[in-house]
Amino acid sequence: MLDNSVLLVVLLLLLLIFAPQQGVYARWRQKQWLRSRAAMEDALMHLHQREHSGRLASVESLAGALGVSTRLASMLVQRMEAQGLLQVTAGGLNLTPEGHRLAIQVVRAHRLFERYLAYETSVSPAEVHELAHRLEHSLTPQQVEQLDAYMGHPLSDPHGDPIPTASGEMPEIEGQSLVDFPIGTPAQIVHVEDEPPHVYAQIVAEGLRPGMVVRVLERSPTRLVLESDTDEHVLAPVVAANITVREAPQEKLALEGERLSALEPGEKATVLRIDDACQGLTRRRFLDLGITPGAHVEVVMRSAFGDPVAYRVRDTLIALRREQADWIWVRRDGNGTTPHRTQGEDDGEVTNGK
């Protein structure tokens, strides 16, 4: 008898402590969360995004975006309203000027960090967003500025979204959805939406990136066929709707050539360009080694297992992996014609040292 009542008390106590939502522990966690920088910053980002797209956020949409209960979301809204970051209006949640300013800074940190992860470290594209989302909240304003300076004040994140300046200006991206872009006209991708993740993963898997030039070949209610430099891509309309394009600028149209990785040992070629999508560490390395437009490359040998291949660039033997060689666009040197770029030097003649 006694035993049972003890057991009951213990059970009740445990319930009191660990009950989901209402338990002591859950409440403590909720309180911690409400006070956290992450919650506020994520909320600011959501409100800003909604404002940008023309529909105001609501408590429900906020709860959905942050993955918490409506009750908790409304507590967060109250808190932020008290701090003067937002106003609750009939139409939804409105950012105050102060809220707006903060939101831009959060967006800035997020996009800078995404860019850093994508180009300077080796996090896979599909994981960048997730990781940036978790880590961005721990950045101090100084670190954000350092990051910005370190990467040379970049204009856009890896998805093509503009990065706001330190003073809060944010250039708009101009373009239209790929879904209703005219057939046949060369289009340059300016933005790829990274939410929802499974759609984004599909776009990444197709190898479609901001900066790329594509052409719509055919369109039906169920699919869209695209042509890029090297491949044909078939996309569902929901996927295509997440890609923003604009008419490709003239200079991008002249693009031709093939990837360096397509060449066989013994073949020679001239570098046309480094792919736009190759940024950060890898691009700087290439440039340092003299892989610039006009440089001559000779494929020398494959390694024992075939993968890294050694190339001779400017009299130096350099091994590159396939992925790296993919970034380099070249024109095969035909027999007899050795294209040579003459620079804007005063004389093209070879002068003898007398």
Place this chain on the structure above:
Amino acid sequence: MREKVVHACESCALREQLVQMGVRVDRFDYVLALAGNPNTGKSTLFNALTGLRQHTGNWTGKTVARMEGAFEFNGKRYKIVDLPGTYSLLSASVDEEVARDFVLFANPDAVIVVVDATALERNLNLVLQVLEITDRVVVCLNLIDEAERKGIEVDHRALSRELGVPVVPTAARQGVGLGLLVQTVAELVQGRLRTSPRRVKVDARVEQALAELVPLLRQVYPDLPNARWVAMRLLDGDYNVRRALESGDLLRLARREAHDQELEQARAQAVSILSLAQRLQRQLEGTFRDRMVESLYAEAEAIAQKVVRRKGERRWDWDQRLDRILTSRVWGLPIMGLLLMGVFWTTIQGANVISDLLATALFWVEAQGSALFRALGAPWWLTGFVWHGVYRGLAWVVSVMLPPMAIFFPIFTILEDMGYLPRVAFNMDRFFKKAGAHGKQALTMAMGLGCNAAGVVATRIINSPRERLIAILTNNFMPCNGRWPLLITMSTLFVAASFPPAFAAAVAAGALVLVVLIGVVTTFVVSAVLSRTILKGEASSFTLELPPYRKPNVLAVLYTSLIDRTLVVLWRAVVMAAPAGGVIWLLANIHAGGQSLSQWISGWLDPVGRAIGLDGVVLLAYIIAIPANEIVVPTIIMTYLGAGMMTELESLNDLRRLLVDQHGWTTMTAINLMLFSLLHNPCSTTILTIWRETKSAKWAWLGALLPLSIAFGVLLLLNSIVRALQ
């Protein structure tokens, strides 16, 4: 360290004037910096001038930290700083930053840019950048002997005219041209030589941006000699330059000293400069770097075209033919295995002979010494502590450690000097890629075979942080020289013993290759696990330079590896071994409750030891050996000897009797011990090095505990299986 230069110098009056002063850099009149692309012979030149023995090697990134030395010429003292090689001053990997910051911020009196005459274009890219920073430059056109062999002729006079600074052709290894080089440098630093460095013509849009930024900089810093370059760095978003601007350091650069008031003013104006720079940078839409480098290379190409002449057919042939074989699908791996096998075989064969000789001699001394002590009436504990403790520890380490090292290091260094190591990295990269690691990890692993701490430092050549961490954390799985004696002893005593004597050495070498292979496989597995868990990410940014094959400089190699490496490593072992010998003797001779301390401790450790197929004494030895793995074998032997009835040990056969007959070791025990030695935690020096290199206690802990738990895990598993099968 004061010695006259003996190398051939063309104007022999110079011989009398140049005095190498080694590391004595306390008082000097001028500071010189040695900059240049990797693997162009900077360290070789440094050694030739200072008489030091800085390590050189035929692969990119041999030097990763700066090194200072000195020489005297015509009564003036010069401090000379050897910098890590860099392709450009624009990038920012750890080793390259060292070079860049020195050239820019330390304000040397002259910069000697060492260039490779066989790849002038690529080297000129860096020269042109240095010329933007300073006009006190001498170009050292090195490797002319190699260029000549390849039928490449560089007109150094024309090059000098093009660049506007003196160019001196040299062959640093043979000592050719060094006199003239020093003479030229001396004239430059004393202001008797004027230079008018060539400035790069940049792309119109960059020029436009510069036209806005440079005047503002000049206005704030009227004395800044290289405002144009600072502006370029700001447009590129160079963090260090930006900071120098914000802190006012740039002012000091301009004049070496500045008043507080001026500093204050400069700092205030930094804000407006920076915001202008940022605006211009955005206008260039992040294309600054591309435009800049394209201009640099275009200029380099144009210059090279004027001064380089190739004679008829190029003679790459020998190199290429060798490469075809060494990296071929069929022969690549077998040759690598055979080379490794050969190195081990030679090491074991040679080491056996020398070891026996040394042991006989050193233990004879022990017998004489202790007899002398006894004759003089010293108390037993003094004789014991000094001769059977401290001295015996030393003697064991010397006789066991010295021979394999003295043989292994030179052979290995010769392979390194020939340029074979990067080919190994090239062949093995496929596996590294699969494991999410960098192919250059193969190079750092090779360095790890010598010393893990050195291997950890060498990881600086890997320029992506994630892959570098992986290389650091797994370097321990390459058995370092401190562990060789144990591995060699075990494979000779136990594995090879069951084969006819004629094959013994070959079998022992095979066993060693197998151990290294297990280490390599473990490295791949652990790397793969790391890059899928805590160091998540994809293999990235891989470039690997394959230098031309070079004839190894055998004499220099023998000197560096024997005198330098072997003695240094040996000294470390000795410093650790003598106190350890004392500790062991004390543990064996202080009794409590009828048992010696070492018996107590090994008794406690015994259950743990047994579980992994070893015993308490071995674990005790590993604990005592945390400072240096070298002393594991001596500690085991001495603890056994202290506890057993045999006190003298004169040959390997005695050792075998001690282990097998008295302490019940089996082949399985030996295998367990070898595995444990391969996998367990790195020595304390390595752990400290990890901490220094990663600047994080977390990684240092992981670097120590990860291998340790793997060692226990593997042995536990292996022994459970063996027990189950019996």
